Amino acid sequence: MKMGEIMPNNHKQFKDLLRTNGLKVTNQRIAILEVLNNRPGEHLTAEEIYDHVRMEYPDIGLATVYRTIQLLSELNLIDKLNLDDGYVRYEIGVKSQEDNCHHHHHLICLDCGNIYAFQDDLLENLEERINETLGFEVVDHEVKLYGHCKVCIAQEEMKSN
Amino acid sequence: MKMGEIMPNNHKQFKDLLRTNGLKVTNQRIAILEVLNNRPGEHLTAEEIYDHVRMEYPDIGLATVYRTIQLLSELNLIDKLNLDDGYVRYEIGVKSQEDNCHHHHHLICLDCGNIYAFQDDLLENLEERINETLGFEVVDHEVKLYGHCKVCIAQEEMKSN
DNA sequence: TTGGGTGCAAAGGCTTTGCATGTGA
DNA sequence: TCACATGCAAAGCCTTTGCACCCAA
Numbered sequence: 001m002k003m004g005e006i007m008p009n010n011h012k013q014f015k016d017l018l019r020t021n022g023l024k025v026t027n028q029r030i031a032i033l034e035v036l037n038n039r040p041g042e043h044l045t046a047e048e049i050y051d052h053v054r055m056e057y058p059d060i061g062l063a064t065v066y067r068t069i070q071l072l073s074e075l076n077l078i079d080k081l082n083l084d085d086g087y088v089r090y091e092i093g094v095k096s097q098e099d100n101c102h103h104h105h106h107l108i109c110l111d112c113g114n115i116y117a118f119q120d121d122l123l124e125n126l127e128e129r130i131n132e133t134l135g136f137e138v139v140d141h142e143v144k145l146y147g148h149c150k151v152c153i154a155q156e157e158m159k160s161n
Numbered sequence: 162m163k164m165g166e167i168m169p170n171n172h173k174q175f176k177d178l179l180r181t182n183g184l185k186v187t188n189q190r191i192a193i194l195e196v197l198n199n200r201p202g203e204h205l206t207a208e209e210i211y212d213h214v215r216m217e218y219p220d221i222g223l224a225t226v227y228r229t230i231q232l233l234s235e236l237n238l239i240d241k242l243n244l245d246d247g248y249v250r251y252e253i254g255v256k257s258q259e260d261n262c263h264h265h266h267h268l269i270c271l272d273c274g275n276i277y278a279f280q281d282d283l284l285e286n287l288e289e290r291i292n293e294t295l296g297f298e299v300v301d302h303e304v305k306l307y308g309h310c311k312v313c314i315a316q317e318e319m320k321s322n
Numbered sequence: 323t324t325g326g327g328t329g330c331a332a333a334g335g336c337t338t339t340g341c342a343t344g345t346g347a
Numbered sequence: 348t349c350a351c352a353t354g355c356a357a358a359g360c361c362t363t364t365g366c367a368c369c370c371a372a
Contacts, residue, residue, distance in 0.1 A: 024346050024351060046337080061354040066337060082245055086336070086362095107297050116297065122287045127306070130279060135311035136268050144303045145288070150296035185326060185371055207362080222329040227362060247337095247361070 017075055031057045032068045036092045043081050043089035043115055105143040111152035192218045193229045197253045204242050204250035204276055266304040272313035
């Protein structure tokens with residue numbers, strides 16, 4: 001899929017999704033989705049989304065950002081990420097970007113705070129096993145791995161030499 | 162390890178840990194640890210811990226509970242769990258209970274809200290692979306699996322029949 | 323004795339909500 | 348037109364902090 005196609009498709013889907021649910025297509029909603037769509041892999045707080053959107057749409061209110069974020073989240077267009085730092089973060093959802101519906105995992109560097117995405121099917125296995133042993137039917141998962149990223153490990157090594 | 166041994170050992174360890182770090186052993190701290198220690202597998206909010214502790218120690222303040230929780234968490238005696246419902250929850254840590262230092266995973270039922278623990282070494286594999294492919298050194302992880310538990314699945318089936 | 327600990331109340335900080343106004347359909 | 352959406356400000360709510368008093372060491 002070419003990069004250029006992602007956004008228009010996304011917009012069309014988004015608009016249809018809103019209309020189907022009896023919701024209105026507003027400039028604010030489009031603008032917020034665009035901000036997130038233009039920053040795949042970034043994990044933005046509501047405040048950060050607000051700041052970005054204001055550049056294009058200065059009169060928007062923070063409450064609208066919160067309300068729209070919630071909406072987008074319910075429509076599964078964006079994914080939530082909670083790093084326990086007092087902010088909830090959002091990124092454009094995997095469903096918006098590709099057909100692959102798997103959530104990716106997050107690698108969070110304890111040194112620099114950067115977040116890396118990691119795709120893996122290993123959980124499939126685990127989910128099957130859980131179903132077999134406990135009768136628990138897994139429908140979603142959230143995996144956060146904390147540690148030290150390549151860059152920070154290298155920097156640490158440089159220091160000690 | 163016999164059940165009866167857990168608490169005293171835990172207390173001794175805890176007291177030593179405090180003293181070693183130049184911290185004081187207070188009734189409040191002991192009482193809070195006891196509440197958590199008496200409820201392994203439960204996931205209590207600060208408020209819930211507060212309510213339990215007050216039964217034994219009526220004059221304790223909520224602020225003390227928060228401060229102690231933070232302390233216990235820093236000493237790795239309790240584990241944090243965030244279910245994104247506005248409360249941070251705590252449970253007695255694996256390190257307090259056994260020598261096995263592995264965090265367990267949480268199965269969260271979307272229907273009844275119950276939380277089940279699940280121990281698995283599958284992540285070991287994943288962590289190794291991540292280290293090899295990305296050079297990221299994983300030191301901790303948090304896995305939450307959402308779905309439907311055995312009981313709720315059974316109840317749902319009963320309804321539809 | 324004395325510095326860390328506690329209780330109380332106030333402040334913080336992210337998020338939600340009420341309400342009057344605005345605007346897609 | 349009209350129900351939904353928005354902006355603003357106020358309220359909510361969990362958690363943290365300031366401060367005077369208390370108590371373990």
